[in-house]
Amino acid sequence: MKKAVVLHSGGLDSTTLLYKAVAEKYEVFALSFNYGQKHSKEIKLAKLSAKKAGVVEHKVVNLNLDLWGGSALTDDLINIPDYDEKNPEIPITYVPARNMIFLSIAASYAETLGAQDIFIGVSQVDYSGYVDCRQEFIESMEKTINTGTVCAVEKNMPMKIHAPFMFLTKEEEISIGTKLNVDYSLTWSCYKGEEKPCGVCDSCILRQQAFQNAGFKDPLLILNSNS
Amino acid sequence: MKKAVVLHSGGLDSTTLLYKAVAEKYEVFALSFNYGQKHSKEIKLAKLSAKKAGVVEHKVVNLNLDLWGGSALTDDLINIPDYDEKNPEIPITYVPARNMIFLSIAASYAETLGAQDIFIGVSQVDYSGYVDCRQEFIESMEKTINTGTVCAVEKNMPMKIHAPFMFLTKEEEISIGTKLNVDYSLTWSCYKGEEKPCGVCDSCILRQQAFQNAGFKDPLLILNSNS
Numbered sequence: 001m002k003k004a005v006v007l008h009s010g011g012l013d014s015t016t017l018l019y020k021a022v023a024e025k026y027e028v029f030a031l032s033f034n035y036g037q038k039h040s041k042e043i044k045l046a047k048l049s050a051k052k053a054g055v056v057e058h059k060v061v062n063l064n065l066d067l068w069g070g071s072a073l074t075d076d077l078i079n080i081p082d083y084d085e086k087n088p089e090i091p092i093t094y095v096p097a098r099n100m101i102f103l104s105i106a107a108s109y110a111e112t113l114g115a116q117d118i119f120i121g122v123s124q125v126d127y128s129g130y131v132d133c134r135q136e137f138i139e140s141m142e143k144t145i146n147t148g149t150v151c152a153v154e155k156n157m158p159m160k161i162h163a164p165f166m167f168l169t170k171e172e173e174i175s176i177g178t179k180l181n182v183d184y185s186l187t188w189s190c191y192k193g194e195e196k197p198c199g200v201c202d203s204c205i206l207r208q209q210a211f212q213n214a215g216f217k218d219p220l221l222i223l224n225s226n227s
Numbered sequence: 228m229k230k231a232v233v234l235h236s237g238g239l240d241s242t243t244l245l246y247k248a249v250a251e252k253y254e255v256f257a258l259s260f261n262y263g264q265k266h267s268k269e270i271k272l273a274k275l276s277a278k279k280a281g282v283v284e285h286k287v288v289n290l291n292l293d294l295w296g297g298s299a300l301t302d303d304l305i306n307i308p309d310y311d312e313k314n315p316e317i318p319i320t321y322v323p324a325r326n327m328i329f330l331s332i333a334a335s336y337a338e339t340l341g342a343q344d345i346f347i348g349v350s351q352v353d354y355s356g357y358v359d360c361r362q363e364f365i366e367s368m369e370k371t372i373n374t375g376t377v378c379a380v381e382k383n384m385p386m387k388i389h390a391p392f393m394f395l396t397k398e399e400e401i402s403i404g405t406k407l408n409v410d411y412s413l414t415w416s417c418y419k420g421e422e423k424p425c426g427v428c429d430s431c432i433l434r435q436q437a438f439q440n441a442g443f444k445d446p447l448l449i450l451n452s453n454s
Contacts, residue, residue: 063290065332070339090377096338097331100375104327105292111323112297132375140371147367148327148359150317 001027003115004162005106008032008058010046012207013121013165015187016177018053020164021119023180029113030058031106035098036066036074039193049186061105071095073191080191080198083205090129091202093191099132100141103161107145110159116151119162126170126210128202138163170210178216185219197221228254230342231389232333235259235285237273239434240348240392242414243404245280247391248346250407256340257285258333262325263293263301266420276413288332298322300418307418307425310432317356318429320418326359327368330388334372337386343378346389353397353437355429365390397437405443412446424448 004026008014021028030050032043043060050058069075072092081092099122106118122133131137142161146152152159165173177184189207190197197204197220211218231253235241248255257277259270270287277285296302299319308319326349333345349360358364369388373379379386392400404411416434417424424431424447438445 059294061291061294063332064288065335067286067288068336068339070335090381094377095335097335097372097376100331100371101328101335104324104331105290108292108297108322108324108328109295112295131377131380134374137371137375140367140374144327144364144367144371145324147361148364149324150321150358153358154317 001025002117003027003029003110003113004117004119005029005031005110005113005115006055006119007102007106007121008046008050010042010044010049010187011121011189012170012184012187012210013123013173015046015049015053015184016173016180016182017119017121017165018050018055019177019180019182022054026117028053028055029109029115030055031102031109032058032060033063033102033105034060035063035095035101038073038076041193042188045186045188049183052183052186059109063101065095065101080201082200083202090131093128093202094130097132099130099137103141103145107149107159111149111151114151114157116157116159117162118159119164121165122163123165123168123170123173125167126206128206135163135166138166169213170206171213174210174214174216178214183219187220228252229344230254230256230340231344231346232256232258232337232340232342233282233346234329234333234348235273235277237269237271237276237414238348238416238430239397239411239414239437240350240400242273242276242280242411243400243407243409244346244348244392245277245282246404246407246409249281253344255280255282256336256342257282258336259285259287260290260329260332261287262290262322262328265300265303268420269415272413272415276410279410279413286336290328292322292328307428309427310429317358320355320429321357324359326357326364330368330372334376334386338376338378341378341384343384343386344389345386346391348392349390350392350395350397350400352394353433355433362390362393365393396440397433398440401437401441401443405441410446414447
């Protein structure tokens with residue numbers, strides 16, 4: 001079996017990805033981050049879903065990006081905005097260089113494991129305009145990893161970044177995930193870490209629309225409405 | 228004044244770089260890492276030298292790369308080796324993807340600050356064969372930063388990675404630093420964090436040779452021999 005590092009935020013995309021990598025017979029090493037985000041609800045669920053998906057190992061890296069904030073997700077002085085369809089700007093929930101940091105650290109973990117495959121659940125279809133979710137960035141990042149690691153440069157063991165959802169909608173992801181028996185009640189998308197999803201932030205709206213379009217009910221909402 | 232983020236390990240190279248960036252009239256934001264290395268002696272000195280060099284701000288990021296180790300610098304199960312001139316292998320002190328991680332986090336800090344300049348003190352002349360100290364890697368990393376950050380992609384504010392020591396020897400760096408009045412007694416190179424430098428690890432040997440060739444005495448050794 002080939003080893004793979006899967007970036008696993010605990011959200012809908014990365015949890016679907018985790019199940020997909022396991023189904024594709026990779027030996028999966030899941031990687032999550034406590035990066036100074038305002039709540040750790042997604043990390044708690046990430047631990048449960050990683051176990052349920054059947055990963056070999058799950059590591060949680062601590063990294064205090066809240067040292068400088070600059071995003072509504074890491075900066076106490078910036079409130080999480082409500083979704084605004086008409087706003088063409090990249091939302092303030094953008095965390096500077098987040099995927100670059102996560103992929104660099106994933107490369108470090110992968111090199112140590114002897115893994116050549118890294119999975120990330122980004123999509124440039126259904127996203128919030130974050131530039132580090134685009135194919136162009138992923139391709140550049142892969143080149144950089146293969147220029148800056150001993151395994152690639154000296155040992156002829158280059159790495160591959162897999163982003164299989166890049167050109168899929170969230171709705172299509174959910175259809176894939178449902179076939180893979182992903183337990184979406186163990187995923188968290190809301191930018192706020194309250195008991196129930198707020199239902200008005202970007203992330204909640206994108207999730208709601210996706211479940212609706214896919215023709216499934218979000219089990220997280222069913223659970224919550226019963227609680 | 229232009230803002231710059233300077234990666235500052237507390238070693239000889241990055242401390243020289245810090246003084247150089249200040250001398251070049253940048254408003255310097257120094258960035259150090261507690262990344263799970265076995266000792267934090269270099270960080271303590273980094274704080275002192277950053278202050279002495281006159282930086283605007285100095286941040287220390289915590290990041291637990293010792294979660295997976297894989298390097299003599301971060302893994303308790305691997306001893307720091309003595310310098311071996313005849314060994315062509317990349318030493319086990321190589322930390323997988325370290326400069327990629329540091330530069331990604333520097334890009335995040337820079338983007339938040341509105342800075343477009345990042346400095347790193349790597350050299351592909353006097354080094355231990357670490358592939359992430361080469362010009363090819365730095366160029367690729369710069370491209371990736373400019374593909375994955377909003378400032379570069381959306382705001383026409385690309386970043387530049389400056390690696391002014393890339394083609395200099397450590398001896399030449401010390402000559403530059405001496406003219407800039409760098410206080411080398413506040414720098415630490417030894418891979419071990421003991422009271423005095425061990426004098427036998429790669430990093431100690433490279434430092435000793437550089438001071439000798441530059442015709443200066445290492446003030447750290449003078450201080451130590453007096454203590």
